[in-house]
Amino acid sequence: MAEMEWSRLLDLEPLYRPDRKASPRRPAFDQDADRITFSAPFRRLANKTQVHPLYDHDHIHHRLIHSVETASVGRSLGLEVGYWLEEEGKIAKGGQAIVAGLVHAACLAHDIGNPPFGHSGEAAIGAWFAERFDRGEGLFCDRDACFAEEFEAFEGNAQGFRILTRLEMNRPGGMRLTHGTLGAFIKYPVTARVRKSIAVHDGGLKKFGVFESERAELETVAARTGLIAGDATATWWRRHPLVLLVEAADDICYNILDLEDAFTTGDLGYGDVAPLLSEIAGFSPKDDRGDSLAEKIAVLRAVAIHKAFEACSAAFAENYDAIMGGRFAGALVSASAQAEHFAAIESLANERIFTSxxxxxxxxxxxxxxxxxxxxxxxxxxxxxxxxxxxxxxxxxxxxxxxxxxxxxxxxxxxxxxxxxxxxxxxxxxxxxxxxxxxxxxx
Structure with a gap:
């Protein structure tokens, strides 16, 4: 299987705007980040659930804060991996900033399509459409023509791509972000109908990530960034390598910060949270400083995030050949030295946080x-x-x-x-x- 090429993966031409000239003073990826940041869908994330719906506590994460923090971690991952790529001669000098900039922009947008009430909102929308298609009445009588499968399993990632490339600014190309940023954003480069026909393990495509209505935009991004076609029909593609950094930043933030939120809300005690964070951070807080429990958790959280992105950066380097060949189907967190500790956090979250x-x-x-x-x-x-x-x-x-x-x-x-x-x-x-x-x- 062929390998993807960084010269194409880092494409800075905007979607549907080949005539837009690059500015030597303001990189295209910074323009992408600005367009996302100042958009109405991004602003609305301030009142959308991260984990705890309709919480009045000022220190509990909502989607906007989560997106900003994920973008911060993503930029650090991009800088770390970009530096390694430069040192190894895999990208030209100056490429580190492009890698970090594209990951940062994609991270800002990664939850922009999420509905109200978080993942339960996705499930609610999907269940409503499934009930209507089961009845098969009126607008819902033709499942095939309406691509019922993409409504019945409503997906915030696909809605996000629709917002970025169509709805926002109401024009072809939507925000007209660079092909590189969009490639890093598309977590699952496949439509719902095609996804049903391929094996779960192929390319890490656990879900679909694009609606049929935005298939043309997916094909354009895939062609411009040189994504590897999943099969001879070229109806789906292997994931962009920078998607793995966006995904890792998200995994790091929601796992670690969900623990801190659960401590803040009282759903978990200090004795539940501190040992897990200490495993990742590599130390336990001392008792001789007079810090409050909340301050100790904050210190552990900060160091744990740093250690986690270092581990994910190392995992990217260790799996580089498989990643560039589109054969890496897992997540960097799961392939890193911190995998066991993150699995323990996920287990506790499923048992105690998500069921509060x-x-x-x-x-x-x-x-x-x-x-x-x-x-x-x-x-x-x-x-x-x-x-x-x-x-x-x-x-x-x-x-x-x-x-x-x-x-x-x-x-x-x-x-x-x-x-x-x-x-x-x-x-x-x-x-x-x-x-x-x-x-x-x-x-």
């Missing part, structure tokens, strides 16, 4: 809110279909509802695109806005 009573109760509430909203706004889409997909043809209550809620129907031209407009609207909500809209439409 308050979190579970709010997930149930969030699921019901999402379903109520989708039920409440479906009549707008049905009325649009009856009006021949002409928004000007809406009248009565559907027109009132569309105006009151600001539902964007510009991309709704047939049943498939209309269902995406429905998912776009709901997945773009913040947690609190979802509560508000659910109350409005159920009165």
């Amino acid at each position: 009573p308050r979190k579970t109760e709010l997930e149930v509430m969030g699921r019901n809110l999402v379903h109520r909203i989708l039920d409440g706004i479906l009549p707008v889409i049905e009325a649009l279909a009856a009006a021949g997909w002409q928004a000007d043809g809406l009248d009565g209550y559907p027109r009132q509802l569309q105006r009151a809620l600001g539902i964007d129907l510009r991309h709704a031209r047939d049943p498939y695109s209309a269902l995406h407009a429905l998912a776009d609207y709901v997945s773009g909500m913040t947690d609190r806005y979802a509560v508000k809209i659910a109350e409005m439409i159920s009165r």
